[in-house]
Each structure stands twice: as C-alpha cells, then as structure tokens.
Amino acid sequence: QQQVKQSPQSLIVQKGGISIINCAYENTAFDYFPWYQQFPGKGPALLIAIRPDVSEKKEGRFTISFNKSAKQFSLHIMDSQPGDSATYFCAASKTGTASKLTFGTGTRLQVTL
C-alpha cells in the first residue's frame, strides 16, 4: 500500500522559475514530513522538514507548505538553479518509530538554462 503519493514524476523548470512538488499521505499518525534531495549515485540528503503544528516552513530558497486537513504537503523551490537538478523525495514518519520513513515515489527535477 502506497502511503505517500508524490507528483509529478518529472518536472522541467527554467532557471529562475519556481519548482513545485506535491505529496499526499494517508496515515494520520504521521507527524514528521521531511524532503530529501538525491543526486545520481549518492544517498539522499535532508533538505527541509516540517511538523504538523505549522503550516509553512522556509529555509533559504526552499519552502514546505503543509495542509493538515487535506493531508498534503508540498515543496517549493524558488529561483530554481541548474544545480538543483536532482531527484526529490518526500517522506513521512511518526514519532516513536525512530525515523522509519515512508518515502514518496520521487520527482526528477531538471532545471534548464
């Protein structure tokens, strides 16, 4: 059962544009929602994470928007750069499970010049 659905599967954005990736979850027990960036042949690296007590979190060019009632959260990358070209995974976990993450299917982002 896919508990975290991610879209789109791939995304092409021009340099300077806004990249938006969406995720939806089913398990209402989830209370930690991180986003990971993965370059080819490398392990995922944590970008930014949010908990349900806030609706938005911003770190530099990266913003998470969280809608608890809709069970959705999204990643916005402002002023997208070619160096942002990577695969992005959303994930979810619940407190007490020691970071047992359920991953989304991933979004391959390509930022063009």
Place this chain on the structure above:
Amino acid sequence: GAVVSQHPSRVICKSGTSVKIECRSLDFQATTMFWYRQFPKQSLMLMATSNEGSKATYEQGVEKDKFLINHASLTLSTLTVTSAHPEDSSFYICSASGRSTEAFFGQGTRLTVV
C-alpha cells in the same frame, strides 16, 4: 548535519559469493539503523530496521537469511548479501538515527553481481 559513512561505494562480485557493506555513524551514536534498496529511477524501499544489540526486523518479502544484518555497536551496522545473484544487483543505502527523529543517510553502495 551528522555524518554517516557507507563502504564500499561500489562493489562487483561473482554470482554465488557474499559481500558485506558497512554503515558507520561517525559523530553520533546510532541507536537505530535502516537499510534500503533502490532500483534505478525508483524510490527507496526499506529492507530492514536494526537496533543496536538486537536482531533486525525485516520488511515483508525480504529474505532475512539472504540479507544478514548485524548492528553490534552504536556506530556500526553491516549488511551481508549472501550467495549473491545478478538480481541482487542494486543500490543499497543505509541510514542512521540517534535520539532525534532525523535520519542521516550514507552515500550508498552500488552492488553489481556478475
């Protein structure tokens, strides 16, 4: 962030042999480590969860006799792929977690079985 070192980054082995992958937390005590498998252009699939000093918990469909996991200390977990076959070729990734919820990932190991 904390550093998790995974070794080797790439390994090629012959069919029927075993290969060991190490995952070390360099600057924190990892009470829990996770092992994932990732096929090309796909997401990470959790294989097993290991807590220091206890037996690993395997996800449904993962053969525990084929994928041996040892978490003997708070800084080291190993995954041994026994009697490897070409279908075991994949990208294996570990992650480690201490007291916080955050998980730190290793660099991954590309296993090719020929």
